[in-house]
Amino acid sequence: MKLNVTSYGRLPTYAKCTRCKGKALVHLPSHHANFCNECFLVFFRNAVKRAMKLFPLRPRDPIMVAVSGGKDSLALWSVLTELGYYTKGLHIDLGIPGFSEASREASKQFARSRNLELSFYSLKDLFGFSLLDIRSRTHRMICSVCGMLKRQFLNRLAIQEGFSIVATGHNLDDEASRLMGNILRHRESYLAKAYPYLPAMPGVASRIKPLFRLESEEIRIYCQIQNISYVKDRCPFSKGATSHIFLESLEFLESKMPGTKRDFLFGYLETKRPPTSDETPGERCSICGAISYRNICGVCRIKEELTKRDGRIVKGKAT
Ligand code: SF4
Ligand SMILES: [Zn+2]
Ligand SMILES: [Zn+2]
Numbered sequence: 068m069k070l071n072v073t074s075y076g077r078l079p080t081y082a083k084c085t086r087c088k089g090k091a092l093v094h095l096p097s098h099h100a101n102f103c104n105e106c107f108l109v110f111f112r113n114a115v116k117r118a119m120k121l122f123p124l125r126p127r128d129p130i131m132v133a134v135s136g137g138k139d140s141l142a143l144w145s146v147l148t149e150l151g152y153y154t155k156g157l158h159i160d161l162g163i164p165g166f167s168e169a170s171r172e173a174s175k176q177f178a179r180s181r182n183l184e185l186s187f188y189s190l191k192d193l194f195g196f197s198l199l200d201i202r203s204r205t206h207r208m209i210c211s212v213c214g215m216l217k218r219q220f221l222n223r224l225a226i227q228e229g230f231s232i233v234a235t236g237h238n239l240d241d242e243a244s245r246l247m248g249n250i251l252r253h254r255e256s257y258l259a260k261a262y263p264y265l266p267a268m269p270g271v272a273s274r275i276k277p278l279f280r281l282e283s284e285e286i287r288i289y290c291q292i293q294n295i296s297y298v299k300d301r302c303p304f305s306k307g308a309t310s311h312i313f314l315e316s317l318e319f320l321e322s323k324m325p326g327t328k329r330d331f332l333f334g335y336l337e338t339k340r341p342p343t344s345d346e347t348p349g350e351r352c353s354i355c356g357a358i359s360y361r362n363i364c365g366v367c368r369i370k371e372e373l374t375k376r377d378g379r380i381v382k383g384k385a386t
Contacts, residue, residue, distance in 0.1 A: 086110075093288055096325040104292050111289050114280040115146050122264045122275045123341065124232060129153040131230035131272070133221050134177075134185065136170030138297040139236030141177050142286045143278055145293055147234065148181065154234075156185035157224055159217060162197020166302055173298045186228065193220050194366075196373055202304060204373050209304050212369060219357055219366045225272045237263070237276040240283040243332040244314040251313075262336065266344045271358055282328065 082091040084103040091101030095110075102110055132144045134156040147154050158174045160167050171187065178185035191197040194216060202209050225233045242263065249257045263276035278286060290297060305311070320327040351357065352364035359365070 095285065097282065097321070097329055099325075107288065108292060111281065111285065112146060112150060114285075115150065115277050118263065118277045118280050119150075119275075121341070122273075122277075123266075124273070124275070127153065128232055129155070129230055130232045130234050130275075131221075131225040131228065132156050133217070133233060133235045134158045134174045135236070136173035136177075136298045137236070138286055138290045138295070138299075139238055139241075139278060139283075141173070141236075141295050141297050142289050142293075143234060143236040144177070144183065145181070145295060146289070147277065148183065154183065155228070155230070156183060157221065157228070157233075158185060158187050159193070159220055159224075160187065160189040160191075161213065161217075162189065162191050162199050163302060163304060164199060166298070166300065169298045169300070173296060176296060186224070188220070188224060190216065190220070193224075194370065196370075198304065201369070201373065204376050205369070207369070208308075210308050210310070213304070215365050215369075219364070222272050222274075223357075226270060231267050231272050232275060233272045234275050234277055236278055238278045238281055238283050238286055239328060239332060240314055240317070241310075242276070242279050243317055243328045244310050246332060246335055247313045247317060248309060260342070262339055262342055264341050266342060268344045268358065270356070279332075 082094065082101045083089070084091045084106050085100040086106040086109065087103060089103045089106075092104055093102045093107045095102070098110075100110075130147060130152050132140065132147065132154050134140045134144055136158070144154060144156055156174065156178055158171060160171055174185060177183075189197075191200070196204070198209070198213055201212055205212070221233050221235075225231075242261075246258075246261055248254075249261060263279040265274040267273035281289075289295075317328050317331070350359055350361070352359040352367055353362050354367040355364060357364045357366065363371075
C-alpha cells in the first residue's frame with residue numbers, strides 16, 4: 068500500500084520508526100515515539116482496540132456511528148470498520164447555513180467511497196426548528212443546546228433504527244478540556260458522568276467514545292494517511308465557546324510538558340469505574356418519555372420556550 072508522506076512536530080530527517088526502525092514520518096512527543104505511516108496506523112488501531120476493551124459490549128454488537136462530516140467522526144467510522152465492527156452512520160443536518168451543506172456532503176462522500184450505509188435526518192424535521200432558528204430565538208449558549216439536542220435525537224433515532232450502541236467521535240482533547248472545565252467550576256453532577264462509556268437502559272442506547280485515547284492531531288494524521296476528506300472549517304456558531312479556552316490552556320501545558328493532557332485525563336479515569344444503569348436517573352420526561360432529572364426534559368423545555376416565543380410574535384403581528 069502506498070501511503071502519503073506525513074510529518075508532525077519537529078522530526079529530524081534521520082529519525083527512525085520506534086516500531087519497525089524504518090524511516091519515521093510521524094513524531095508523537097507525548098508518546099516519546101516516532102512512526103512510519105504503516106506503524107502509525109497500527110498504533111492508532113491499537114489505541115481504539117484498547118478503548119473498546121473498556122466498554123462492556125459484545126464483539127459483534129452493531130454500532131450506530133454519529134457522523135458529522137468532521138475529521139473525528141469520519142476517522143471513527145473508518146477505524147471501527149477496519150477493526151471489523153458492523154456499523155451504520157447517522158447524520159443530522161443541523162441547519163447551519165453553509166456549514167451544514169458541507170458537512171452533509173463530506174459524510175455522503177465518505178460513505179459512498181467506502182460503500183457504507185448512512186441515514187440522514189434534519190433537525191428542522193425532527194424538532195421543528197433548525198439551529199439557526201434556535202440561535203435567533205434564544206439567548207441560551209448555542210453549543211449546550213446543540214449538544215443536548217444531538218444527544219437526545221441520536222439516541223431516539225438509533226433505537227428507532229434498531230441499534231443499542233451509539234458511538235461518537237469525542238477525542239482526548241475534547242474529554243480533557245471538558246474535564247478541566249468541570250473541575251474548575253466544581254460541577255459535581257457533570258463529573259459523575261465524565262466517563263467515555265454510558266450504559267444502555269430501556270429505551271436508551273449505550274454511548275461509547277472509542278477515540279478518547281487519541282489526540283486531535285493524531286486523528287488528523289490518520290485522516291491524512293487514509294485519504295479521508297472532511298470538513299476543515301470550524302462550526303461558525305462555535306465562536307466564544309468556553310471549551311476552546313480550556314483546550315488552549317491545556318495546549319499551553321502540553322507544549323511545555325508533553326503528555327500532560329493524557330496524564331490529566333487518564334489519571335482521572337483510573338480513579339473511576341464504568342457507570343452502571345443504577346447510577347443514571349430513572350425518571351422520564353412527562354412529554355416525550357426521555358430519561359430526565361426533571362419532570363420535563365431539557366429538550367422539551369427548549370421546545371416550549373421557542374414555541375411560546377413564536378406564538379407571542381404571531382399574536383403581536385395579528386393585533
Ligand atoms: S460548535 Fe456548537 S453549535 Fe456548532 S455543531 Fe458543535 S456544538 Fe453545535
Ligand atoms: Zn514503522
Ligand atoms: Zn421531553
